[in-house]
Amino acid sequence: MRCARRDTPVMRGRQIPAMTTGSSPAVRLRFPRDTGFHADLKRGAAAHFERAGLPRSGGAAMHLKTAIILAWFGASYALLLALGGTSGWVASALTVSLALATAGIGFSIMHDANHGAYGRTAAANRAWGLALDFIGASSHVWRFKHNTLHHTYANIDGMDADIDAGPFLRLAPSQPLRPFHRFQHLYAWPLYGVLAIKWWFVDDLVDLARGRIGSVVFPRPTGRQLATVVAGKAVFVTWTLLVPWLVFRSAWIAPLFLLGSFVLGLVLSIVFQLAHTVPETEFHAAFPGEQRMATGWAEHQVRATADFAPRNRLLGWYVGGLSFQIEHHLFPEVCHQHYPALAGVVEAACLAHGIPYRSHPTLRGAVAAHFQHLYALGWNGSGPPPSPRAQPPQQAREPLCAGAHRPGVIGGPGSTSQGDWVKGNLRSLSGAR
Numbered sequence: 001m002r003c004a005r006r007d008t009p010v011m012r013g014r015q016i017p018a019m020t021t022g023s024s025p026a027v028r029l030r031f032p033r034d035t036g037f038h039a040d041l042k043r044g045a046a047a048h049f050e051r052a053g054l055p056r057s058g059g060a061a062m063h064l065k066t067a068i069i070l071a072w073f074g075a076s077y078a079l080l081l082a083l084g085g086t087s088g089w090v091a092s093a094l095t096v097s098l099a100l101a102t103a104g105i106g107f108s109i110m111h112d113a114n115h116g117a118y119g120r121t122a123a124a125n126r127a128w129g130l131a132l133d134f135i136g137a138s139s140h141v142w143r144f145k146h147n148t149l150h151h152t153y154a155n156i157d158g159m160d161a162d163i164d165a166g167p168f169l170r171l172a173p174s175q176p177l178r179p180f181h182r183f184q185h186l187y188a189w190p191l192y193g194v195l196a197i198k199w200w201f202v203d204d205l206v207d208l209a210r211g212r213i214g215s216v217v218f219p220r221p222t223g224r225q226l227a228t229v230v231a232g233k234a235v236f237v238t239w240t241l242l243v244p245w246l247v248f249r250s251a252w253i254a255p256l257f258l259l260g261s262f263v264l265g266l267v268l269s270i271v272f273q274l275a276h277t278v279p280e281t282e283f284h285a286a287f288p289g290e291q292r293m294a295t296g297w298a299e300h301q302v303r304a305t306a307d308f309a310p311r312n313r314l315l316g317w318y319v320g321g322l323s324f325q326i327e328h329h330l331f332p333e334v335c336h337q338h339y340p341a342l343a344g345v346v347e348a349a350c351l352a353h354g355i356p357y358r359s360h361p362t363l364r365g366a367v368a369a370h371f372q373h374l375y376a377l378g379w380n381g382s383g384p385p386p387s388p389r390a391q392p393p394q395q396a397r398e399p400l401c402a403g404a405h406r407p408g409v410i411g412g413p414g415s416t417s418q419g420d421w422v423k424g425n426l427r428s429l430s431g432a433r
Helices: 037-052 060-083 088-114 122-129 139-152 179-192 195-210 224-248 253-276 297-303 313-318 325-330 336-353 363-377 418-432
Strands: 027-030 289-292
Touching: 037 297, 037 336, 060 088, 060 224, 060 336, 088 122, 088 139, 088 253, 088 313, 088 336, 139 195, 139 224, 179 253, 179 363, 195 224, 195 253, 224 253, 253 363, 297 325, 297 336, 325 336
Parallel strands: 027 289
Antiparallel strands: none
16 A cells, blocks of 8 residues: 655654555554644644744744855855865865765755745745755655654654664664674764765665665656656766866865765764664554554654754754754654744643653763664663663653753763763673673
8 A cells, every 4th residue: 555645744644554565464553642742732832933923934044044054065165176176185174064064954954845844835845855856865755754754653663764774783672683783883883974875876766766665655756756856866966076077087086075975974874863763762663464552643753752962052053953853853844943942842741741851961962872772782672781880871751941950851960971871881891791
Protein backbone atom coordinates (compact mmCIF):
# COMPACT_ATOMS: atom_id res chain seq x y z
CA MET A 1 0.00 0.00 0.00
CA ARG A 2 1.33 3.39 -0.92
CA CYS A 3 1.62 6.28 1.48
CA ALA A 4 -0.48 9.35 1.01
CA ARG A 5 0.84 11.54 -1.79
CA ARG A 6 0.06 14.80 -0.05
CA ASP A 7 3.22 16.53 1.15
CA THR A 8 2.56 17.78 4.66
CA PRO A 9 4.84 18.54 7.61
CA VAL A 10 3.45 15.55 9.51
CA MET A 11 0.73 13.00 8.90
CA ARG A 12 -1.82 14.13 11.39
CA GLY A 13 -4.15 11.17 11.48
CA ARG A 14 -4.03 8.77 14.39
CA GLN A 15 -3.67 5.87 11.99
CA ILE A 16 -0.87 5.94 9.44
CA PRO A 17 -1.21 4.08 6.11
CA ALA A 18 0.35 0.62 5.99
CA MET A 19 3.95 0.42 4.86
CA THR A 20 5.08 -2.51 2.77
CA THR A 21 7.81 -3.68 0.41
CA GLY A 22 6.82 -6.08 -2.34
CA SER A 23 5.25 -9.19 -0.82
CA SER A 24 6.48 -8.50 2.73
CA PRO A 25 3.81 -8.19 5.43
CA ALA A 26 2.56 -4.66 5.92
CA VAL A 27 3.57 -2.56 8.90
CA ARG A 28 0.67 -0.58 10.33
CA LEU A 29 1.33 1.74 13.25
CA ARG A 30 -1.44 3.42 15.20
CA PHE A 31 -1.10 6.34 17.57
CA PRO A 32 -3.89 6.46 20.18
CA ARG A 33 -6.21 9.42 20.48
CA ASP A 34 -4.88 12.57 22.05
CA THR A 35 -5.55 12.64 25.78
CA GLY A 36 -5.39 16.42 25.90
CA PHE A 37 -1.65 17.02 25.71
CA HIS A 38 -1.55 17.89 22.00
CA ALA A 39 -4.65 20.05 22.33
CA ASP A 40 -3.07 21.98 25.21
CA LEU A 41 0.07 22.50 23.12
CA LYS A 42 -1.89 23.91 20.21
CA ARG A 43 -3.95 26.18 22.46
CA GLY A 44 -0.83 27.47 24.18
CA ALA A 45 0.92 28.16 20.88
CA ALA A 46 -2.14 29.91 19.45
CA ALA A 47 -2.37 32.09 22.57
CA HIS A 48 1.30 33.01 22.26
CA PHE A 49 1.00 34.13 18.65
CA GLU A 50 -2.19 36.05 19.44
CA ARG A 51 -0.55 37.90 22.33
CA ALA A 52 2.62 38.62 20.36
CA GLY A 53 0.74 39.60 17.20
CA LEU A 54 3.22 37.62 15.11
CA PRO A 55 2.73 35.31 12.13
CA ARG A 56 3.90 31.72 12.38
CA SER A 57 6.22 32.32 9.42
CA GLY A 58 9.54 34.12 9.64
CA GLY A 59 8.80 37.61 8.37
CA ALA A 60 11.40 40.38 8.14
CA ALA A 61 13.73 38.83 10.71
CA MET A 62 13.94 35.65 8.66
CA HIS A 63 14.61 37.62 5.49
CA LEU A 64 17.49 39.43 7.20
CA LYS A 65 18.94 36.16 8.44
CA THR A 66 18.67 34.70 4.94
CA ALA A 67 20.54 37.68 3.52
CA ILE A 68 23.34 37.26 6.08
CA ILE A 69 23.76 33.54 5.40
CA LEU A 70 23.67 33.95 1.63
CA ALA A 71 26.19 36.81 1.86
CA TRP A 72 28.47 34.55 3.92
CA PHE A 73 28.09 31.81 1.32
CA GLY A 74 28.64 34.16 -1.62
CA ALA A 75 31.70 35.85 -0.08
CA SER A 76 33.29 32.48 0.81
CA TYR A 77 32.74 31.15 -2.71
CA ALA A 78 33.97 34.30 -4.44
CA LEU A 79 37.08 34.52 -2.29
CA LEU A 80 37.79 30.85 -2.84
CA LEU A 81 37.74 31.35 -6.60
CA ALA A 82 39.77 34.56 -6.35
CA LEU A 83 42.37 33.56 -3.74
CA GLY A 84 42.26 29.78 -3.64
CA GLY A 85 45.26 29.50 -5.93
CA THR A 86 47.55 31.57 -3.72
CA SER A 87 47.97 29.04 -0.92
CA GLY A 88 46.73 25.63 0.10
CA TRP A 89 45.99 26.92 3.59
CA VAL A 90 43.94 29.82 2.23
CA ALA A 91 42.00 27.48 -0.05
CA SER A 92 41.34 25.07 2.82
CA ALA A 93 40.17 27.80 5.19
CA LEU A 94 37.81 29.25 2.58
CA THR A 95 36.51 25.77 1.78
CA VAL A 96 35.68 25.20 5.45
CA SER A 97 33.95 28.60 5.57
CA LEU A 98 31.96 27.69 2.46
CA ALA A 99 30.97 24.34 3.99
CA LEU A 100 29.77 25.99 7.21
CA ALA A 101 27.78 28.55 5.23
CA THR A 102 26.24 25.72 3.19
CA ALA A 103 25.21 24.02 6.42
CA GLY A 104 23.64 27.32 7.49
CA ILE A 105 21.57 27.34 4.31
CA GLY A 106 20.39 23.84 5.16
CA PHE A 107 19.64 24.50 8.81
CA SER A 108 17.82 27.81 8.47
CA ILE A 109 16.56 28.35 4.93
CA MET A 110 15.75 25.11 3.16
CA HIS A 111 14.64 23.36 6.35
CA ASP A 112 12.00 25.92 7.26
CA ALA A 113 10.91 26.29 3.63
CA ASN A 114 10.38 22.58 3.05
CA HIS A 115 8.31 22.45 6.22
CA GLY A 116 6.15 25.31 4.91
CA ALA A 117 7.40 27.57 7.72
CA TYR A 118 9.63 30.06 5.89
CA GLY A 119 7.10 32.32 4.17
CA ARG A 120 3.38 32.97 4.26
CA THR A 121 2.71 31.53 0.80
CA ALA A 122 3.18 28.05 -0.63
CA ALA A 123 4.98 29.56 -3.63
CA ALA A 124 7.58 31.25 -1.41
CA ASN A 125 8.18 28.06 0.53
CA ARG A 126 8.52 26.00 -2.65
CA ALA A 127 11.01 28.48 -4.08
CA TRP A 128 13.20 28.65 -0.98
CA GLY A 129 12.86 24.89 -0.56
CA LEU A 130 14.86 24.50 -3.77
CA ALA A 131 17.87 25.70 -1.78
CA LEU A 132 18.30 22.05 -0.81
CA ASP A 133 18.62 21.07 -4.48
CA PHE A 134 21.16 23.87 -4.92
CA ILE A 135 23.34 22.44 -2.13
CA GLY A 136 23.21 18.94 -3.54
CA ALA A 137 20.25 16.94 -2.21
CA SER A 138 16.78 16.35 -3.62
CA SER A 139 14.08 18.37 -1.88
CA HIS A 140 11.48 15.98 -3.36
CA VAL A 141 13.00 12.95 -1.60
CA TRP A 142 13.81 14.89 1.56
CA ARG A 143 10.26 16.13 2.09
CA PHE A 144 8.99 12.58 2.21
CA LYS A 145 11.91 11.10 4.14
CA HIS A 146 12.04 13.92 6.68
CA ASN A 147 8.61 15.57 6.85
CA THR A 148 6.54 12.43 6.64
CA LEU A 149 8.66 9.56 7.95
CA HIS A 150 10.97 11.17 10.48
CA HIS A 151 8.42 13.61 11.85
CA THR A 152 5.78 10.91 12.22
CA TYR A 153 7.92 7.97 13.34
CA ALA A 154 10.79 9.65 15.20
CA ASN A 155 13.13 7.02 16.67
CA ILE A 156 11.01 4.10 15.48
CA ASP A 157 13.47 1.61 14.02
CA GLY A 158 12.28 0.37 10.64
CA MET A 159 10.33 3.54 9.88
CA ASP A 160 12.63 6.46 10.72
CA ALA A 161 15.40 6.34 8.12
CA ASP A 162 17.40 8.91 10.07
CA ILE A 163 18.39 6.32 12.70
CA ASP A 164 19.31 3.70 10.10
CA ALA A 165 23.09 3.80 9.67
CA GLY A 166 23.59 0.04 9.44
CA PRO A 167 25.65 -1.95 9.37
CA PHE A 168 28.31 0.52 10.47
CA LEU A 169 26.49 2.15 13.39
CA ARG A 170 24.02 0.84 15.94
CA LEU A 171 21.87 3.81 16.93
CA ALA A 172 18.81 2.00 18.36
CA PRO A 173 18.64 -0.92 20.83
CA SER A 174 16.55 -3.01 18.42
CA GLN A 175 19.23 -2.94 15.72
CA PRO A 176 21.66 -5.88 15.30
CA LEU A 177 24.80 -5.78 17.42
CA ARG A 178 28.03 -6.51 15.58
CA PRO A 179 31.51 -6.97 17.09
CA PHE A 180 32.91 -3.79 15.55
CA HIS A 181 30.17 -1.69 17.15
CA ARG A 182 32.26 -1.89 20.31
CA PHE A 183 34.37 0.86 18.78
CA GLN A 184 31.60 2.93 17.19
CA HIS A 185 31.98 5.70 19.75
CA LEU A 186 35.41 6.29 18.21
CA TYR A 187 34.93 5.77 14.48
CA ALA A 188 31.44 7.32 14.20
CA TRP A 189 32.79 10.87 14.06
CA PRO A 190 34.86 10.52 10.86
CA LEU A 191 32.07 8.37 9.46
CA TYR A 192 29.65 11.27 9.90
CA GLY A 193 31.83 13.27 7.54
CA VAL A 194 30.91 10.90 4.71
CA LEU A 195 27.20 11.65 5.11
CA ALA A 196 27.03 14.51 2.63
CA ILE A 197 28.63 12.68 -0.31
CA LYS A 198 26.57 9.57 0.42
CA TRP A 199 23.40 11.69 0.56
CA TRP A 200 24.13 13.51 -2.71
CA PHE A 201 25.35 10.68 -4.89
CA VAL A 202 24.04 7.45 -3.33
CA ASP A 203 20.96 7.83 -1.12
CA ASP A 204 19.00 10.17 -3.39
CA LEU A 205 19.72 8.16 -6.53
CA VAL A 206 18.98 4.79 -4.91
CA ASP A 207 15.73 6.04 -3.35
CA LEU A 208 14.58 7.52 -6.67
CA ALA A 209 15.49 4.38 -8.62
CA ARG A 210 13.74 2.03 -6.15
CA GLY A 211 10.78 4.29 -5.49
CA ARG A 212 10.96 3.65 -1.77
CA ILE A 213 12.84 4.69 1.33
CA GLY A 214 13.67 1.57 3.28
CA SER A 215 10.44 -0.40 3.23
CA VAL A 216 8.24 2.62 2.57
CA VAL A 217 7.01 3.37 -0.94
CA PHE A 218 6.97 7.01 -1.98
CA PRO A 219 5.87 8.73 -5.21
CA ARG A 220 8.63 9.02 -7.78
CA PRO A 221 9.01 12.48 -9.31
CA THR A 222 7.62 13.00 -12.81
CA GLY A 223 7.46 15.89 -15.24
CA ARG A 224 8.48 19.17 -13.63
CA GLN A 225 9.44 17.46 -10.37
CA LEU A 226 11.82 15.11 -12.17
CA ALA A 227 13.30 18.02 -14.14
CA THR A 228 13.89 19.86 -10.85
CA VAL A 229 15.73 16.87 -9.38
CA VAL A 230 17.99 16.54 -12.43
CA ALA A 231 18.58 20.29 -12.69
CA GLY A 232 19.42 20.51 -9.00
CA LYS A 233 22.10 17.82 -9.27
CA ALA A 234 23.51 19.48 -12.40
CA VAL A 235 23.67 22.93 -10.79
CA PHE A 236 25.33 21.49 -7.69
CA VAL A 237 28.03 19.67 -9.67
CA THR A 238 28.57 22.83 -11.72
CA TRP A 239 29.29 25.21 -8.83
CA THR A 240 31.16 22.71 -6.65
CA LEU A 241 33.34 20.98 -9.27
CA LEU A 242 33.05 22.34 -12.80
CA VAL A 243 33.51 26.07 -12.10
CA PRO A 244 36.50 25.55 -9.74
CA TRP A 245 38.07 23.23 -12.31
CA LEU A 246 37.69 25.84 -15.05
CA VAL A 247 39.25 28.46 -12.77
CA PHE A 248 42.18 26.50 -11.34
CA ARG A 249 42.74 23.59 -13.73
CA SER A 250 44.22 21.67 -10.82
CA ALA A 251 43.77 18.23 -9.31
CA TRP A 252 43.54 19.93 -5.91
CA ILE A 253 39.87 20.54 -6.66
CA ALA A 254 39.11 16.95 -5.61
CA PRO A 255 40.64 17.05 -2.09
CA LEU A 256 39.11 20.48 -1.46
CA PHE A 257 35.70 19.12 -2.47
CA LEU A 258 36.21 16.18 -0.11
CA LEU A 259 37.25 18.54 2.70
CA GLY A 260 34.16 20.70 2.28
CA SER A 261 31.92 17.63 2.07
CA PHE A 262 33.46 16.18 5.21
CA VAL A 263 32.94 19.36 7.25
CA LEU A 264 29.37 19.70 6.01
CA GLY A 265 28.51 16.06 6.72
CA LEU A 266 30.04 16.19 10.19
CA VAL A 267 28.16 19.34 11.20
CA LEU A 268 24.81 18.15 9.83
CA SER A 269 25.13 14.72 11.45
CA ILE A 270 26.11 15.97 14.88
CA VAL A 271 23.21 18.41 15.10
CA PHE A 272 20.73 15.62 14.32
CA GLN A 273 22.36 13.07 16.62
CA LEU A 274 22.35 15.38 19.63
CA ALA A 275 18.58 15.69 19.37
CA HIS A 276 17.61 12.04 18.97
CA THR A 277 20.40 9.58 19.74
CA VAL A 278 21.30 10.26 23.35
CA PRO A 279 20.71 8.01 26.37
CA GLU A 280 17.60 9.89 27.54
CA THR A 281 15.52 9.61 24.36
CA GLU A 282 13.19 6.67 23.82
CA PHE A 283 13.27 4.19 20.94
CA HIS A 284 10.77 1.76 19.47
CA ALA A 285 10.82 -0.86 16.72
CA ALA A 286 8.30 -1.43 13.94
CA PHE A 287 7.14 -4.98 13.28
CA PRO A 288 5.01 -6.49 10.50
CA GLY A 289 1.31 -6.34 11.20
CA GLU A 290 -0.83 -4.15 13.43
CA GLN A 291 1.04 -2.18 16.08
CA ARG A 292 -0.43 0.29 18.56
CA MET A 293 1.91 2.86 20.04
CA ALA A 294 1.84 3.38 23.79
CA THR A 295 1.38 7.15 23.59
CA GLY A 296 -0.21 9.71 21.31
CA TRP A 297 1.76 11.30 18.49
CA ALA A 298 2.69 14.49 20.37
CA GLU A 299 3.86 12.70 23.50
CA HIS A 300 5.86 10.30 21.34
CA GLN A 301 7.72 13.23 19.77
CA VAL A 302 8.65 14.62 23.18
CA ARG A 303 9.89 11.28 24.47
CA ALA A 304 11.94 10.60 21.33
CA THR A 305 13.66 14.00 21.31
CA ALA A 306 15.93 16.19 23.44
CA ASP A 307 16.84 19.87 23.30
CA PHE A 308 20.39 21.07 23.81
CA ALA A 309 22.15 24.31 24.71
CA PRO A 310 18.91 26.34 24.88
CA ARG A 311 20.70 29.45 26.21
CA ASN A 312 23.39 29.47 23.54
CA ARG A 313 21.88 32.12 21.26
CA LEU A 314 24.68 32.07 18.70
CA LEU A 315 24.45 28.31 18.30
CA GLY A 316 20.66 28.50 18.10
CA TRP A 317 20.93 31.15 15.40
CA TYR A 318 23.36 29.09 13.35
CA VAL A 319 21.55 25.74 13.55
CA GLY A 320 18.20 27.26 12.67
CA GLY A 321 16.66 26.70 16.09
CA LEU A 322 17.28 22.96 15.87
CA SER A 323 18.74 23.06 19.36
CA PHE A 324 15.04 23.38 20.29
CA GLN A 325 14.31 20.07 18.63
CA ILE A 326 11.32 19.17 20.80
CA GLU A 327 9.58 22.38 19.81
CA HIS A 328 10.44 21.76 16.17
CA HIS A 329 8.90 18.29 16.21
CA LEU A 330 5.72 19.56 17.81
CA PHE A 331 5.42 22.66 15.61
CA PRO A 332 7.24 21.87 12.34
CA GLU A 333 5.10 24.36 10.40
CA VAL A 334 6.28 27.25 12.62
CA CYS A 335 9.40 29.25 11.73
CA HIS A 336 12.36 28.30 13.93
CA GLN A 337 12.77 31.85 15.22
CA HIS A 338 9.70 31.29 17.42
CA TYR A 339 11.01 28.13 19.11
CA PRO A 340 12.65 29.76 22.17
CA ALA A 341 9.33 31.42 23.04
CA LEU A 342 7.36 28.22 22.40
CA ALA A 343 9.67 26.27 24.72
CA GLY A 344 7.81 27.71 27.71
CA VAL A 345 4.50 26.55 26.26
CA VAL A 346 5.86 23.03 25.76
CA GLU A 347 7.41 22.87 29.23
CA ALA A 348 4.18 23.96 30.89
CA ALA A 349 2.15 21.35 28.98
CA CYS A 350 4.67 18.63 29.83
CA LEU A 351 4.51 19.55 33.51
CA ALA A 352 0.72 19.49 33.49
CA HIS A 353 0.61 16.05 31.85
CA GLY A 354 3.55 14.44 33.67
CA ILE A 355 5.66 14.03 30.54
CA PRO A 356 9.47 14.28 30.83
CA TYR A 357 11.02 17.27 29.06
CA ARG A 358 14.70 16.60 28.36
CA SER A 359 17.31 19.25 27.66
CA HIS A 360 21.10 19.28 27.89
CA PRO A 361 22.15 22.72 29.15
CA THR A 362 25.32 22.86 27.06
CA LEU A 363 26.58 21.75 23.66
CA ARG A 364 29.46 19.98 25.33
CA GLY A 365 27.12 17.98 27.52
CA ALA A 366 24.99 16.99 24.54
CA VAL A 367 28.04 15.80 22.58
CA ALA A 368 29.17 13.78 25.60
CA ALA A 369 25.68 12.26 25.83
CA HIS A 370 25.77 11.13 22.21
CA PHE A 371 29.25 9.71 22.79
CA GLN A 372 27.89 7.70 25.72
CA HIS A 373 24.92 6.52 23.63
CA LEU A 374 27.24 5.16 20.95
CA TYR A 375 29.46 3.59 23.58
CA ALA A 376 26.60 1.89 25.40
CA LEU A 377 24.90 0.50 22.29
CA GLY A 378 28.23 -0.91 21.14
CA TRP A 379 28.17 -3.13 24.24
CA ASN A 380 24.84 -4.92 23.97
CA GLY A 381 22.76 -1.88 24.81
CA SER A 382 24.08 -0.93 28.24
CA GLY A 383 27.85 -1.09 27.96
CA PRO A 384 30.22 -2.70 30.46
CA PRO A 385 29.47 -2.06 34.13
CA PRO A 386 30.29 1.56 34.99
CA SER A 387 32.84 2.27 37.68
CA PRO A 388 31.45 3.07 41.16
CA ARG A 389 32.47 6.68 40.61
CA ALA A 390 30.42 7.02 37.43
CA GLN A 391 26.64 6.78 37.69
CA PRO A 392 24.15 7.27 34.83
CA PRO A 393 22.69 10.77 34.54
CA GLN A 394 19.15 11.23 35.76
CA GLN A 395 16.50 11.96 33.20
CA ALA A 396 14.64 15.22 33.52
CA ARG A 397 11.32 14.13 34.99
CA GLU A 398 9.78 17.56 35.21
CA PRO A 399 9.77 20.35 32.66
CA LEU A 400 12.07 23.24 33.37
CA CYS A 401 12.51 26.76 32.13
CA ALA A 402 14.70 26.77 29.04
CA GLY A 403 18.32 26.43 30.06
CA ALA A 404 17.59 26.39 33.81
CA HIS A 405 19.69 24.28 36.15
CA ARG A 406 17.48 22.54 38.69
CA PRO A 407 17.54 19.09 40.28
CA GLY A 408 16.87 16.49 37.61
CA VAL A 409 18.00 18.57 34.64
CA ILE A 410 20.50 16.69 32.56
CA GLY A 411 23.87 18.02 33.59
CA GLY A 412 22.48 20.29 36.33
CA PRO A 413 22.62 20.05 40.13
CA GLY A 414 21.16 16.79 41.35
CA SER A 415 22.41 14.77 38.38
CA THR A 416 25.81 13.46 37.34
CA SER A 417 27.17 15.16 34.22
CA GLN A 418 27.30 13.14 31.01
CA GLY A 419 30.98 14.00 30.64
CA ASP A 420 31.83 12.47 34.05
CA TRP A 421 29.84 9.35 33.22
CA VAL A 422 31.65 8.92 29.92
CA LYS A 423 35.05 9.36 31.55
CA GLY A 424 34.18 6.85 34.27
CA ASN A 425 32.99 4.28 31.77
CA LEU A 426 36.09 4.73 29.64
CA ARG A 427 38.28 4.25 32.73
CA SER A 428 36.47 0.97 33.41
CA LEU A 429 36.62 -0.23 29.80
CA SER A 430 39.94 -2.03 30.04
CA GLY A 431 38.89 -3.80 33.21
CA ALA A 432 35.53 -4.85 31.71
CA ARG A 433 37.25 -6.48 28.78
